[in-house]
Amino acid sequence: MAMPTIRHVRAFTVRGGGADYHDQGADHWIDDHISTPMARYPQYRQSRQSFGLNVLGSLVVEIEASDGSVGFAVTTGGEIGAFIVEKHLARFLEGQLVTDIEKMWDQMYYATLYYGRKGIVLNTISGVDLALWDLLAKVRKEPVYQLLGGPVRDELTFYATGARPDLAKQMGFIGGKMPLQHGPAEGEEGLRLNLEKLADMREKVGDEFWLMFDCWMSLDVNYATRLANAAHEYGLKWVEECLSPDDYWGYAQLRKNVPRGMLVTTGEHEATRWGFRLLLEMGCCDIIQPDVGWCGGMTELIKISALADAHNALVVPHGSSVYSYHFVVTRHNSPFAEFLMMAPQADKVVPMFNPLLLDEPVPVNGRMKVPETPGFGVRLNPECNLHRPYQH
Known part of the structure; x- marks a missing residue:
């Protein structure tokens, strides 16, 4: 044939x-006073949509x-x-x-x-x-994961990204990654509030549950170093994407500055094998986090992952639903996956790309067997109002 x-x-x-997924309505945790590169300007501090994150x-x-x-x-x-x-x-x-x-x-x-x-x-x-x-x-x-060489594990294990790690623990996730809410422009008071939130969550989840901070490109080396060292007593597992994606030198320094045992992670806004080569060869991080929908697709993620494997670095893709699930299940150096809690209050598990995709699988008790449906296993929701602005 x-x-x-x-x-x-x-x-x-x-x-x-x-x-x-940032294109949400009001009162969603994903848009509630999260530290960003624009937080240096008070008028753009409360909402990420205020500076156009959802345009x-x-x-x-x-x-x-x-x-x-x-x-x-x-x-x-x-x-x-x-x-x-x-x-x-x-x-x-x-x-x-x-x-x-x-x-x-x-x-x-x-x-x-x-x-x-x-x-x-x-x-x-x-x-x-x-x-x-x-x-x-x-x-x-056949499912995409078969084209990638087949699964190396029976199911995926997830940590949750959202405002309520305490609820994520109850739902069976292995860890909870919180958005950092206060950046350098908010001074000592902001740093105190960040640490208070971490301490409160640690008390609620106990000692064994992972806690991480997602800093969304908003810090400098000095602030990130102070945050990491102050957070060490609360068992923070990693600090994520603290600096501008272009500051490879800053990341290399930060990795030397953080307490022993704490991980530095980044790569969500990096792209192609060449960008990740810099992160890996300069010793910028312990885990790279490419988004398969942004870094160059599956074709490029295969190359990025092989490069990371040669550098003994883990690859934990940024949350991208089925597009990363099919990859992670086929790679030994991707031992767990990220799940974005897209319920407005992060209080229940809902499909990450809702309402656009149908048949999108979600973890149950923090675990998931990737469906065997051909392709990525999802369908477009016919009720979504697709618009074709150009034709060729």
Whole structure:
């Protein structure tokens, strides 16, 4: 049977949750006084949406093959990403064999090099790449994880990211990662409040449960060092993404400064094997956290993971729902996974990319067996209002 070719590529946008999980309504923990790079300005301190965190919306990429199979994926990128897909990237896809994923990635990356390399362009390439993997797995009638070499464990184990680690423990997660709420601009009082919250959570969850701080690129080396050392007595497991993604030198210094046994993690906003090569070769962190929807897709995550393995570093992808589940279950150096608590009060387990995806699996008691459904195992919700702003 001849391998099908790619017949058509379509890019859509949608608002309200989904892949752009920051695009939430009012009173959601994900937008409640979280330390950010913009927190140096008082008017942008209370809400991340106040400085435009939710302006992009979700990008949906559909790729249709000559046999009628359709693969799709979602990421952030919105209308900008849709323009890039329709007006630039589609030419490297249509007419190609669905198996030629490596060549298509290479051509998309090098064709956009003069205006891409990271950020929105790599988000977009990631979405296309994940749709290609979904399509190929559907053509072959098997889950994506089988294309990646098959599972190395029976189920995934999760930690939870959200405002209520105490509730996450009750739900069976192995740890809870809290957003740091107060940054350097809030001075000593802010630091005190951060430590008070950590101490309160430690008292509620006991000594064995993991607690971590997600600092979302908002600190400097001095503040991050003070925070890490002061938090050590409360058994903080790691400090995450403390500095600007471009400050490799600062990360290398911070890793030397933190107390023995505390981990430094980062990489959520890094992209491609070249960016992660700097993090690894400069000794910037103990765990890298690429987002498969932003770092270059599955094709690039495979390379990033191999590089990390050679440096004895762990790969724990940033929460990206099924797109990372299929990867983590196939890699020994990805021993656990992240789950974003998208319920507004972080008080129950709901699908991470709700309402955009149907059949999206969620952990039960902090664990999950990745479904055997072909592709990534999810469907687009037909009730979501998809908009195709451009065509080619």
